[in-house]
Amino acid sequence: MLARExxxxxxxxxxxxxxxxxxxxxxxxxxxxxxxxFFLLREGIPALAEVDLGTLFSTRWYPIEGLYGILPLITGxxxxxVGAMLVAVPFGIGTAVFMSEIAPRWLxxxxxxxxxLLGGLPSVVLGFLGILxxxxxxxxxxxxxxxxxxxxxxxxxxxxxxxxxxxxAEDALDAVPTSYRxxxxxxxxxxxxxxxxxxxxxxxxxxxxxxxLGIGRxxxxxxxxxxxxxxxxxxxxxLNSLFSPVRTMTATIAAEMGEVASGSNHYHVLFFxxxxxxxxxxxxxLSAAAIVFRSKKRAERVLS
Amino acid sequence: xxxxRLLLLVLVVTSLAACGPSPVSGETAQAAAYIExxxxxxxxxxxxxxxxxxxxxxxxxxxSVSGGGSxxxxxxxxxxxxxxxxxxxxxxxxERASAIANGIEPVEFVIARDAIAxxxxxxxxxxQLTLMQLSNIYSGRISNWTEVGGEDRPIVRLSRETNxxxxxYFLETVLRMGDGDSDLLFSMNTLLxxxxxxxxxxxxxxxxxxxxxxxxxxxxxLKVVAVARDPGGPYILPAIATVNDGSYxxxxxxxxxxxxxxxxxxxxxxxxxxxxxxxxxxxxxxFVPIR
Numbered sequence: 001m002l003a004r005e006x007x008x009x010x011x012x013x014x015x016x017x018x019x020x021x022x023x024x025x026x027x028x029x030x031x032x033x034x035x036x037x038f039f040l041l042r043e044g045i046p047a048l049a050e051v052d053l054g055t056l057f058s059t060r061w062y063p064i065e066g067l068y069g070i071l072p073l074i075t076g077x078x079x080x081x082v083g084a085m086l087v088a089v090p091f092g093i094g095t096a097v098f099m100s101e102i103a104p105r106w107l108x109x110x111x112x113x114x115x116x117l118l119g120g121l122p123s124v125v126l127g128f129l130g131i132l133x134x135x136x137x138x139x140x141x142x143x144x145x146x147x148x149x150x151x152x153x154x155x156x157x158x159x160x161x162x163x164x165x166x167x168x169a170e171d172a173l174d175a176v177p178t179s180y181r182x183x184x185x186x187x188x189x190x191x192x193x194x195x196x197x198x199x200x201x202x203x204x205x206x207x208x209x210x211x212x213l214g215i216g217r218x219x220x221x222x223x224x225x226x227x228x229x230x231x232x233x234x235x236x237x238x239l240n241s242l243f244s245p246v247r248t249m250t251a252t253i254a255a256e257m258g259e260v261a262s263g264s265n266h267y268h269v270l271f272f273x274x275x276x277x278x279x280x281x282x283x284x285x286l287s288a289a290a291i292v293f294r295s296k297k298r299a300e301r302v303l304s
Numbered sequence: 305x306x307x308x309r310l311l312l313l314v315l316v317v318t319s320l321a322a323c324g325p326s327p328v329s330g331e332t333a334q335a336a337a338y339i340e341x342x343x344x345x346x347x348x349x350x351x352x353x354x355x356x357x358x359x360x361x362x363x364x365x366x367x368s369v370s371g372g373g374s375x376x377x378x379x380x381x382x383x384x385x386x387x388x389x390x391x392x393x394x395x396x397x398x399e400r401a402s403a404i405a406n407g408i409e410p411v412e413f414v415i416a417r418d419a420i421a422x423x424x425x426x427x428x429x430x431x432q433l434t435l436m437q438l439s440n441i442y443s444g445r446i447s448n449w450t451e452v453g454g455e456d457r458p459i460v461r462l463s464r465e466t467n468x469x470x471x472x473y474f475l476e477t478v479l480r481m482g483d484g485d486s487d488l489l490f491s492m493n494t495l496l497x498x499x500x501x502x503x504x505x506x507x508x509x510x511x512x513x514x515x516x517x518x519x520x521x522x523x524x525x526l527k528v529v530a531v532a533r534d535p536g537g538p539y540i541l542p543a544i545a546t547v548n549d550g551s552y553x554x555x556x557x558x559x560x561x562x563x564x565x566x567x568x569x570x571x572x573x574x575x576x577x578x579x580x581x582x583x584x585x586x587x588x589x590x591f592v593p594i595r
Contacts, residue, residue, distance in 0.1 A: 062489055
């Protein structure tokens with residue numbers, strides 16, 4: 001009797017401890033993000049006091065002469081990301097559609113791990129490929145002054161984003177009930193009409209999430225862009241800037257943080273750039289969440 | 305790069321520890337000899353290589369080498385915390401004054417020289433440029449090779465990142481041509497590459513490119529441009545001889561500063577550094593030996 005009670009008690013305690021542990025690890029993610037953001041704020045906000053806003057939002061980045069214009073860096077990151085999405089979205093969604101709707105089962109079993117393998121490629125390896133193969137090829141093909149351009153970065157980052165997009169979009173397409181497709185076929189729709197008019201719209205929210213996560217993956221990528229985009233801090237305002245060198249926020253932080261004197265203006269401005277990057281990523285993720293939330297509500301409305 | 309230096313430092317420290325005084329030798333008085341060496345990041349690899357080789361010559365002398373920049377090294381010299389400061393520039397008058405105020409007389413030794421070579425693609429017909437032309441190219445006033453006697457191609461300017469000492473040296477000596485009041489900057493579309501290899505790779509495959517790098521890093525398959533100080537003047541290729549007679553304009557001395565006239569082990573170490581054996585290491589690392 002006593003022994004049994006004891007066992008009950010220890011079981012209860014174990015239950016309690018495990019529940020707590022899981023809860024703590026769940027909350028810890030939030031705590032870490034909050035701490036990181038707090039740290040970025042603490043190190044980045046002084047930049048606003050030390051460097052006047054006119055300089056901070058100017059178009060010249062040359063930190064050793066006190067020129068801290070971060071606009072070229074922001075536009076650099078944006079244009080590389082836009083370019084990467086132009087590559088990755090059609091490719092990624094196309095691959096996902098092929099894998100989920102068209103490919104026979106055995107081919108799909110081969111393709112999926114291969115695409116995931118692509119996602120595991122270290123970015124520095126892609127950077128090497130970019131320097132040695134892609135950028136010389138782009139220079140000759142497009143008759144550019146140099147191949148080290150936003151385009152080279154965009155193509156490689158597109159490659160990095162494709163696996164993310166494929167795997168999430170494929171799951172979303174998979175989740176579309178078979179009855180939708182059967183209904184379309186019964187009405188005489190071709191396979192293409194079914195994919196374009198029925199399956200893809202039904203999986204829309206998942207596909208948008210895939211694209212958003214792909215953007216998030218791209219904008220934070222550092223090593224590859226530092227190696228292939230040429231790092232010239234030129235303001236990128238047209239889509240034409242894809243064909244010229246750019247300098248991204250991530251490459252700037254990576255290249256300069258190692259040598260900067262801790263606590264200097266330059267140091268604070270680099271953290272400020274980190275803050276901007278963090279806010280952009282946050283905005284992208286929040287909008288992805290909002291899309292999912294809205295379409296869920298809509299689906300509920302339609303179904304009810 | 306940083307990691308490599310750190311590893312090298314650890315290596316030196318451990319090899320020093322291994323060479324430390326053994327209780328049997330009875331040389332405890334000599335084994336206590338210790339040299340603290342600090343300063344320029346440009347020189348740190350060379351200083352480490354010397355310290356390492358010197359262990360074979362005088363195993364009982366311990367040399368500790370660290371980087372941090374020329375300013376850091378000279379500041380430590382002023383505070384009397386190092387025996388030898390490394391600097392890739394000469395000591396400033398204010399620094400010398402505050403050292404003397406602390407009762408320390410800095411004594412200068414030129415220990416090696418560093419030449420910056422201008423490199424282009426081997427197919428580029430341009431083989432010589434004046435300092436003025438280089439300044440105009442890098443500041444963006446010249447952007448086509450025809451303006452300096454080449455083919456009708458755009459000029460792609462390559463540079464090291466702004467935190468590189470070589471970048472700053474190039475800005476002051478070439479772009480601003482030594483004029484301290486000049487506020488010329490690199491043209492905005494200058495490509496800033498994070499490593500020497502990045503510059504060499506791009507120059508190797510791109511006939512539009514122009515770059516600069518330490519002479520020792522330039523591989524034989526690239527074309528080195530001869531540089532003239534004045535428009536009419538002789539065009540000089542960087543080489544050990546032309547750097548030493550001062551005719552190649554983009555070269556600088558590298559220095560070591562001691563606290564007062566060196567004596568004892570410091571003097572022996574500096575004598576050894578200026579010896580042919582140590583100067584051979586200078587050439588191996590891509591710098592220019594002084595003799």
